[in-house]
Amino acid sequence: xxxxxxxxxxxxxxxxxxxxxxxxxxxxxxxxxxxxxxxxxxxxxxxxxxxxxxxxxxxxxxxxxxxxxxxxxxxxxxxxxxxxxxxxxxxxxxxxxxxxxxxxxxxxxxxxxxxxxxxxxxxxxxxxxxxxxxxxxxxxxxxxxxxxxxxxxxxxxxxxxxxxxxxxxxxxxxxxxxxxxxxxxxxxxxxxxxxxxxxxxxxxxxxxxxxxxxxxxxxxxxxxxxxxxxxxxxxxxxxxxxxxxxxxxxxxxxxxxxxxxxxxxxxxxxxxxxxxxxxxxxxxxxxxxxxxxxxxxxxxxxxxxxxxxxxxxxxxxxxxxxxxxxxxxxxxxxxxxxxxxxxxxxxxxxxxxxxxxxxxxxxxxxxx
Amino acid sequence: xxxxxxxxxxxxxxxxxxxxxxxxxxxxxxxxxxxxxxxxxxxxxxxxxxxxxxxxxxxxxxxxxxxxxxxxxxxxxxxxxxxxxxxxxxxxxxxxxxxxxxxxxxxxxxxxxxxxxxxxxxxxxxxxxxxxxxxxxxxxxxxxxxxxxxxxxxxxxxxxxxxxxxxxxxxxxxxxxxxxxxxxxxxxxxxxxxxxxxxxxxxxxxxxxxxxxxxxxxxxxxxxxxxxxxxxxxxxxxxxxxxxxxxxxxxxxxx
Numbered sequence: 300x301x302x303x304x305x306x307x308x309x310x311x312x313x314x315x316x317x318x319x320x321x322x323x324x325x326x327x328x329x330x331x332x333x334x335x336x337x338x339x340x341x342x343x344x345x346x347x348x349x350x351x352x353x354x355x356x357x358x359x360x361x362x363x364x365x366x367x368x369x370x371x372x373x374x375x376x377x378x379x380x381x382x383x384x385x386x387x388x389x390x391x392x393x394x395x396x397x398x399x400x401x402x403x404x405x406x407x408x409x410x411x412x413x414x415x416x417x418x419x420x421x422x423x424x425x426x427x428x429x430x431x432x433x434x435x436x437x438x439x440x441x442x443x444x445x446x447x448x449x450x451x452x453x454x455x456x457x458x459x460x461x462x463x464x465x466x467x468x469x470x471x472x473x474x475x476x477x478x479x480x481x482x483x484x485x486x487x488x489x490x491x492x493x494x495x496x497x498x499x500x501x502x503x504x505x506x507x508x509x510x511x512x513x514x515x516x517x518x519x520x521x522x523x524x525x526x527x528x529x530x531x532x533x534x535x536x537x538x539x540x541x542x543x544x545x546x547x548x549x550x551x552x553x554x555x556x557x558x559x560x561x562x563x564x565x566x567x568x569x570x571x572x573x574x575x576x577x578x579x580x581x582x583x584x585x586x587x588x589x590x591x592x593x594x595x596x597x598x599x600x601x602x603x604x605x606x607x608x609x610x611x612x613x614x615x616x617x618x619x620x621x622x623x624x625x626x627x628x629x630x631x632x633x634x635x636x637x638x639x640x641x642x643x644x645x646x647x648x649x650x651x652x653x654x655x656x657x658x659x660x661x662x663x664x665x666x667x
Numbered sequence: 668x669x670x671x672x673x674x675x676x677x678x679x680x681x682x683x684x685x686x687x688x689x690x691x692x693x694x695x696x697x698x699x700x701x702x703x704x705x706x707x708x709x710x711x712x713x714x715x716x717x718x719x720x721x722x723x724x725x726x727x728x729x730x731x732x733x734x735x736x737x738x739x740x741x742x743x744x745x746x747x748x749x750x751x752x753x754x755x756x757x758x759x760x761x762x763x764x765x766x767x768x769x770x771x772x773x774x775x776x777x778x779x780x781x782x783x784x785x786x787x788x789x790x791x792x793x794x795x796x797x798x799x800x801x802x803x804x805x806x807x808x809x810x811x812x813x814x815x816x817x818x819x820x821x822x823x824x825x826x827x828x829x830x831x832x833x834x835x836x837x838x839x840x841x842x843x844x845x846x847x848x849x850x851x852x853x854x855x856x857x858x859x860x861x862x863x864x865x866x867x868x869x870x871x872x873x874x875x876x877x878x879x880x881x882x883x884x885x886x887x888x889x890x891x892x893x894x895x896x897x898x899x900x901x902x903x904x905x906x907x908x909x910x911x912x913x914x915x916x917x918x919x920x921x922x
Contacts, residue, residue, distance in 0.1 A: 301735075302684040306727050310822055311719075317830060332837030334830070384715035586815060644819045 304369045305583055308357060311376045313636075315349035318383075320629040327625040328618065337383050341390070343440045347447050348394040348431060349379045351568065355454060356401050359420075361583055363404070371400035391435035398428040414464065415473075419457030419480070426450040444560070445487045451568050452483060452505060452539075463514040472512055479504035499547035506540030524577060524591035531574035531599050538566030538606070545610065557621075558613035565628050566606045573599055573635055581643060590642030598635035605631055671743065671753065675760025679732070685768050688724055692772025700780035707872060710781055710789060714868050717773065717793050718861055722800045723825055729761050729804030730821040734814045741922050750918045754805075758910055762801045769797050785871035788895075792864035795902040799860045800825075802909035809916045832859045849884040856885075857898075860905040867898050 318335055322342040325331060338345060356372040374397035382390030405424040409417040430446025433439070456476070479501050486497030510516070510533060518529025542562040548555050577595070581588045609624025611617070679685055695716055703709040736757065743753045773793055777786045807820040836855050840848060856862045870889035888894040 302682070302728060302731055306731065306818065307723060310723060310727070310825060314826070314830060317826075332834065332841050334834055334837065380716050380719050384719075385712050584815075640819065644816055646815075 303585065304366075304373070305357060305361070308353060308369075308372050308376050309583075311379055312350050312353040312357075315345045315353070315376070315379045317633075318379075319345035319350055320633065324626055324629060327622045329622060329626060335383055337387075341382050341387060343443075344378070344382060344387070344390060344394065344434065346564070348397075349376060349382065349390075351451075351572075352378075352394060352397060352401075352427070352431075354572070356397060356404075357583060358579060359401065359404050359408070363407075368400075368404060371397055371404055374400055387438065388435065391431065391438075394431040395428065395435050398424065398431045402428055414461055416457040416459070416461030416464065419453045419460065423450045423453030423457060426453060441556075445490065448563060449484065449487060451563075452502075453480070455535075455568070455571055456480065456505065456509070459509065459513055466512075466514055468512055472508070476505070476508050476512075479508060495549070496547055499543045502543030502546065503540045504543075506536050506538075506543065509536040509539070524589055527591060527595060527599075528574055528578075530596075531570060534599065534603055535567050535570035535574060538562055538570060542567060545614075554613045554616055558610045561606065561613075561625075561628075562610055565602070565609075569628075569632060570599070570602065573602065573632070576636070576639055580639060584643075586643060586646075588643060588646045590639050590646060592638065592642055594638060595635065598631050598638060601627060601634070602631035669756075671748070671756035672759045672763070675736075675757055676763050679761060679764035680767070684728065685764055688728075688765075689768040689772045692720075692769065693776060696773050696776035700776055706781045710777075710785060710868075711872065713773070713777070714789055714792075714865065717789070717796070718865055719829065721769065721793055721796050722828060722861060725765055725797045725800035726804040726807075726821045726825050727818070728765065729801045730808050730817055732761055733757065733805060733808035734817060744922055751914055754809075754914050754917045755910075758801065758805055758913075761805075762798050765797050765801060766794055769793050785868060788871050789868050791899070792867050792902075795899070795906065796860060796864050799902065799905040799909070802906050802913070806909040806913040806916075809913045809920060828859055828861045832862070836862075853884065853888060857901045860902055863898055863902055863905075867895070 318338045319342055321331070321334060322338040322340075322345065325333065325339050326342055333339065353372050353375040356375050360368045360371055374393055378390040378393035378397070381393050402421075402424040405417070405421040409421045426446045426449035428446075430443045430450055433446055434443035437443075482497055483501035483505060486494065486499075486501050489495070490498050513532060513536070515529040515532035515536070518525045518532075520526075521529070542559060545555065545562055546559045573595075577590050581590065605624050605627030607624070609621055609628060612619070612621030612624050696713055699709040699713045699716075700706060703712070740753060740757065744750065770790070774790045777790055780786075781789075803824050804821055807824060808817045810820060811817050836852075836859075839855070840852075856866055866885055866889060870886055889898060
């Protein structure tokens with residue numbers, strides 16, 4: 300009897316997300332009962348490491364035949380019980396261990412396929428490792444932030460290049476992308492000097508490049524889930540561009556820091572997760588289904604509006620606006636995931652035939 | 668019935684997943700007891716990990732196993748065997764194998780490092796949790812023939828007991844904080860097997876004194892033999908009622 304580890308890893312990752320979102324609400328000042336006191340201080344590690352780190356690692360190892368490789372997402376998700384019930388240090392080092400394994404997976408994939416996208420994913424893996432290591436050594440989220448942001452930028456751009464590699468992209472456009480990415484890395488190292496504008500310009504540059512060159516714009520002419528994918532992807536890219544603009548504000552205010560952080564992680568990263576969720580989740584769980592309903596637009600729309608509220612609250616230092624923005628951020632994300640789960644549950648699902656069970660094939664079929 | 672139970676048990680024991688689960692539990696238990704000089708602290712950390720992992724593994728593994736064994740169950744149903752004995756054999760086979768994994772992975776290290784009353788209570792609580800979540804898994808699996816829905820239902824049950832229930836109880840505590848809720852809390856605790864297992868172990872540890880007035884009421888109740896017997900009986904009810912209901916549904920079900 301074959302037992303897929305994904306059925307054990309995914310619930311724990313979702314639990315990390317729920318606790319992370321709840322911790323975020325408490326941190327915003329909502330007077331809710333404290334469920335797990337330790338989680339409140341670990342909002343960033345739970346969301347970036349235990350939830351997103353696990354999710355991305357699962358997606359990457361699902362296509363590999365070696366079952367032992369599942370130890371990588373297991374390491375990531377083990378950070379949840381360790382963070383909550385042992386010590387933050389133990390949880391952080393579980394994330395470091397997971398990111399080392401993830402780096403190994405990325406090296407293997409790059410050596411095997413030699414795609415440009417895989418190279419970017421590999422670079423992202425290096426940044427993820429340094430991000431988690433910085434957190435484990437310093438216990439400081441601002442110290443980990445640069446590594447985490449670079450991880451997501453390289454991973455998302457790499458994934459998009461891999462998924463749309465059949466699209467004709469001119470050589471000059473590719474050079475432009477690498478230029479923006481290079482500038483972004485340089486900018487990260489110079490962020491605390493007078494050259495912080497490099498990060499702003501490069502993020503805006505990467506955002507506009509993705510808007511121009513990704514398949515998302517082509518999907519706008521289609522209908523149903525394809526159009527939904529296109530609109531959601533373009534929303535995510537716009538948030539990257541917008542993050543660049545906010546980051547250009549020449550201030551050390553913690554309000555601006557919060558605005559940059561959430562424009563990037565909620566606006567860009569979570570919107571990208573929402574865009575891919577209807578394709579990725581069913582394929583990972585082994586269902587031949589692509590859940591879609593127009594109601595998904597409602598949740599994505601609510602997420603976009605609520606981030607705007609939150610950022611407006613941050614920049615105007617209007618706490619109530621910030622609180623409501625944050626609350627609606629979480630509710631929109633949860634509502635979206637519940638809708639996807641409901642659509643999957645009510646869909647006439649059938650197990651994926653063995654020959655078609657490769658998630659990459661299913662994803663490519665869905666995107667083509 | 669014995670033959671079917673033996674077959675299911677041997678089949679699962681040889682499964683690599685169950686071996687991995689046993690090794691994982693053993694590694695976690697040994698590391699907590701070895702790395703922490705205070706066995707009390709090691710036991711507390713182990714308790715928290717058990718409360719998160721054991722229900723999840725028990726409910727998901729049992730649900731998947733039930734659906735994967737459906738053809739075997741259909742085959743057995745064509746034989747001169749009662750539905751009840753087929754279903755209970757499956758249940759006992761799965762429950763016994765997961766309990767064995769727990770006893771080897773957690774029971775042996777706990778008895779070596781902390782073979783005290785609280786260590787024994789931890790092992791009993793973990794075993795009862797395993798049995799009750801296997802029962803809940805079988806209930807979820809017989810409610811619907813669709814594997815996706817069954818898995819979804821099992822996950823909802825786990826999320827409910829792992830997170831949502833505590834949130835609801837805290838919400839009630841918050842909303843009615845002006846009223847004496849200590850006795851109500853005792854009843855509410857009994858409605859969640861995970862909470863019941865947690866309280867049973869915590870009341871045998873020194874930290875129960877830090878839990879405020881409600882903790883004192885809990886201490887008065889659970890630290891007595893009478894309280895412990897009541898708690899174990901309630902946990903036993905959590906083992907029996909889901910599997911009894913599931914058996915009833917299975918007997919009338921059109922396979």
